[in-house]
Amino acid sequence: MSALTGKRIILGVCGSIAAYKSAFLLRELQGRGAEVRVVMTPSAAEFVAPLTFSALSHNQVYMEMFPDRKHSSAVGTWHIDLGLWADAMLVAPITASTIAKIAQGISDNFLTSIVLALRAPLIIAPAMDADMYIHPATTSNIAKLKERGVVVVEPEEGELASGLSGVGRLADVTGIVREVERFFEGHHLDLARRKILVTAGPTQEPIDAVRFISNRSSGKMGFAVASAAANRGADVKLITGPVALETPRNVRRVNVSTADQMFEAVAGEIEWCDALIMTAAVADYKVLNPPDRKIKKTEFVQGTPRIELAENVDILKSVAPRKGRRVFVGFALETDDTIANAKKKLVSKSLDLIVVNNPRVEGAGFGTDTNRVAILSEKDQDAVELPLLSKYDVAMNILDRILPLLPQK
Ligand SMILES: Cc1cc2nc3c(=O)[nH]c(=O)nc-3n(C[C@H](O)[C@H](O)[C@H](O)COP(=O)(O)O)c2cc1C
Incomplete structure (x- = not known):
């Protein structure tokens, strides 16, 4: 049995060319017994239609901070409620922009609002162009998040969507799921009681x-x-x-x-x-x-x-x-x-x-x-x-x- 069995996971998706890989991630997480709800930034919806995720997760996709009431059954402080529901939140891919917002505590969309209200652990898998990834602003933001206990699944080196080569490609989907699993297995707490x-x-x-x-x-x-x-x-x-x-x-x-x-x-x-x-x-x-x-x-x-x-x-x-x-x-x-x-x-x-x-x-x-x-x-x-x-x-x-x-x- 996987350590993910029965776990409630929010899967956050940001506006990256790698957003389509989140659909595979969702399937992998579900395959290991996790219950997954998907949250997208508005930019992410430019890359993959929310319908893909709602169909795969059999649930509504959360994206609008202020949804049209006529078309939504959502009530009250649901950004807080979803944060409380989760055992963990995985944002994959996470963009340079969302990393920067989280580092600064900005909550200007539904995904970043959940992160700020989240009581569960946060795991992120960055994906971006190599120059964006090695920019001092991004490296310092990622370091800040790590210091706060955010688990970072580092991106891989290789050919990027731009045709350039370098570090920034989203980590392999199975590798990301394995990291989430390891998290629940408690490997990240290897100094417990020390x-x-x-x-x-x-x-x-x-x-x-x-x-x-x-x-x-x-x-x-x-x-x-x-x-x-x-x-x-x-x-x-x-x-x-x-x-x-x-x-x-x-x-x-x-x-x-x-x-x-x-x-x-x-x-x-x-x-x-x-x-x-x-x-x-x-x-x-x-x-x-x-x-x-x-x-x-x-x-x-x-x-x-x-x-x-x-x-x-x-x-x-x-x-x-x-x-x-x-x-x-x-x-x-x-x-x-x-x-x-x-x-x-x-x-x-x-x-x-x-x-x-x-x-x-x-x-x-x-x-x-x-x-x-x-x-x-x-x-x-x-x-x-x-x-x-x-x-x-x-x-x-x-x-x-x-x-x-x-x-x-
Ligand atoms: C084709 C295309 C691909 C992009 N890919 C990435 C990416 O992989 N990583 C990233 O940080 N930004 C990428 N961007 C820029 C983001 O979409 C942009 O910064 C956006 O504001 C991010 O919004 P979000 O963080 O709310 O999702 C891309 C933009 C375009 C047009």
Whole structure:
């Protein structure tokens, strides 16, 4: 029996040349026992007649936000009702335009209104021209949706309707149905009952009451890890330095400022976690005895002002004796001899994995939405180089590698 048996699925169809494939999708979903209702955008109806879908689904097709009352039996807030009816919504094909609307929370047609009111999970399968797909607006919108827990069935590479070649062709119909099935089989929740502790952002080391020493870490990588882990069902605690980022859904956040505070917070949660992922850029040094008032410029004696520094605690080294069977993942930012330096850290800090990036590489490092990293494991120490990916996809990759290292439950 398929995991789709008895499941109620809304199939959304957008205005893409691939819209005709939705008819095959509908048949496949039904063939595996799902009850399917179809929702189309008005543009989709330019490609395939709603009659095709109503005939195949034995149901009315939902398209008009404000249907002509004379010809419709629909009453009241049916965009909400349909959202509540569903166990999942699959939008395939989804266009660049609808992706952008969902990312922004725009609900200007029936399909996008349902998405906004939906309580069930959303799965999308994009289809579009390659240039539309790789446009920064589209990649950033898709990354945003992934962070919110939307499952994306990536498009394939190949010949496109335009005659051009590239990434953007709707994923194979059977593959999409398999993804929906996997979703109901619970594979997307492969970190359920796992406790993951993530650190993120910079630390700020006060010089006095108003000045501090810090670094350029934006916290985006750590927040992406926390968000990805929570979306895979993990219980996630995120200890973060000062950053301007929203807390990801289903993540418990602890705000800290200094390296000492971050150490205290991590040390307090070590026994709790199954895996510790240290993405934070912890300052190596702090200022010795900073006063809790502002130092006046005139207080500095003549000559160059001097600040006395003291080494900060090495958080990973300090908690290493309590590691037990926990998985420890460190991040290294190296501009020179990246792999050789990362190998040294892997061993000296008792890590299972180390993720190394070089901020000099285009698209990698601080503040960007993308990253280009290499991952080294304690077992083989061979660097696995990942291509340029969104930080969320890098996070997913790291979690894939952590999963087999976790002790059996
Ligand atoms: C022949 C043709 C094919 C199109 N195919 C796609 C497509 O595959 N993906 C896409 O994002 N937009 C495609 N478009 C553009 C969309 O139809 C257009 O952006 C529309 O506003 C999308 O509306 P919707 O997202 O509400 O369905 C196509 C347009 C035409 C004329």
